[in-house]
Amino acid sequence: MKEVALFIPCFVDQLLPEIGMDMARVLQRAGCAVNFFEEQTCCGQPAFNSGYWQDARPLAERFVRVFSRAEAVVCPSGSCTAMVRRFYPDLLAGTPAAEEAKRLAERVFEFSEFLVNVAGVTDIGASFPHRVTYHDACHTLRELGIREEPRRLLRGVRGLTLVEMANAEECCGFGGTFSTKFPMISAAMGETKAAGAERAGAEYVTSTDPSCLLQLDGILRRRKSQVRTIHLASILARTEADGTNSGNQE
């Protein structure tokens, strides 16, 4: 049995805990033994992206320490995964933690890539009879190169119809602190994305990044749209026994 440690991003811990719980359920169903290290806090990305590398560095070092004992680390956010895998090498270059960080980077996985590429699962027995569109979260797609894995998982869900947006790969406009530093630009980008989901005729937009969903949920509800958001893990956690009602942000 594969042992996995959950990497629960700080904002998921505080604002979207159900996504973490759903991910844990799915991983268990995939045959993993799931651990949660309570010492974990934040990977440091908000500070790093804002240019405060001095403040991000101790958090990165701390993260590497906390997870050094993990066999595999699984995260419901492509962006936070990318922080560890792609940006820690920059941030920790020349520090004593650099080597350990490099080793850890190879054991940190985004949730969908872990299921498909490591656990070898594409059908987890989920059921979600809805029209769903997949938003390619920027870091999942362009920093981690994950495009097919989440779609394969969605195609394996009973009753689910996957519809594509014309602008599936376009940014939702969240961008961390960008969303509040430049709220008008960020929201206008979100509107463009939301309109794409509506045009695709989807009931739900899903993604591998809770932060994109936070943004899109905020935009869609303000637009009084019929489209709702749901994280991939929450779709996969749904079984026939749960009935048809769902949505993590209802």
Add this chain to the structure above:
Amino acid sequence: MNAAAEAFLREAAATAANGELHQIVRKGVEHYDAAVERGRARFLDWEAARQRCRKIKREAIDRLDLYLEEFERRVNERGGHVFWAETAEDACRYVTDLAARAGVRTVVKSKSMVSEEIRLNAALETRGIKVWETDLGEFIVQLREEPPFHIVTPAMHLTRRQIAALFREKLGGVQTEDPQELTAVARRELRRAFFSAEMGVTGANFLVADSGAIAITTNEGNARLCSSLPRIHVAIAGIEKVIPRAEDLALLWPVLATAGTGQAITCYNTLVTGPRTASEPDGPEEFHVVLLDNGRSRLLADPEQREVLHCIRCGACLNACPVFRTIGGHAYGTIYSGPIGSVLTPHLRGLAEFQHLSFASSLCGACAVVCPVKIDLPRHLLQNRRNAIAAGLRPAQERTGFRLWRWAMENDRRFTMFGWAARFGWKMARRAGLAGTALDPARRWTKAREMPEIPRHSFRALWRKTHGAG
């Protein structure tokens, strides 16, 4: 906040709300995307081509001094002149003095972003010289008295109808909205200028070291006229435009065309090697090349960001950028806009005044995927941000905020406590009816978006309940 940052916020917010502009820009970009997709498919291996272009540019930039000197030597051998301009003022002075000495009254120009960068037109006009932009898009924005909207397609933001109205107003008596007829009108105006101009100014897409030639690419053939009809030809280029060998163009030309417009090759590709020789019947009597530094050597000295000088100004990163698509080129308030502009401008014109541009990005990375010379633009935005913080250019409040945040995050108990307090605080604020008001603590979010439902329990609390203490 400085004036440039304030203007940016104001302009960006205005254009972000301008649905009509989004439609126009998006239509242009969709057209472009389709063409580029077909264009890339013509390459056996587009990725290999990008890699190879990167290598060529890297070779040139890593030994810039040697290649530039070689270029100068070859230009001199053929009777041309090379002027090394350290600043924009130096460059403008050289060109205006030259024009004054030769009694130039009219200048025709082909498209050149560097001439925009140094504000050459204004410098010439204050000396009483009439300047004609001869690229159709540039001609249009010149008539509108505004800067180019985009480094490759300067009039991207305008509809045919707007252009027709502009021509009607400025050129008199033009009663058509047909693009062909409008082009014919512009051509008629420009022909007269071509024949009367004593000086032609062009940019250069590449400076070819081994042959002392400048390579110019256009779709309208206007650069050929600018460089051959007037008595004096002046080419202005940034020092980073040098490439080692003429044969490098075999790849750089088609790659630039593909990334820029989706064309297999641009319509007119010209190599200019100098003034008319004794055996040639036509061509300019004088040929001058102005090599502009204007901050570029500072970038060259920075090994981390030197690769920004690889840029061939194809404009692909602008088209791919969702921020550019949302706010357009003018809101940046800079000559170079989009991702490359946000990376480059702080280096050319000062981090203090232009650091805000490096923050105005969601770091989505779409630019890095399309850049034909593989510049890692998001990394450079991050590095600019880091440099801005290191230089103490951000508000003290933000600095303190992050220090406090770090202190909270360095310990999971503090994190739990702060998280709880923040959730509780927001709930109280909402209960007190503050949501959406000026006192709303989250108003920068809630102005255009809803807040999520705040959960009662954090993940760690739920986990403890179901799995016990870890």
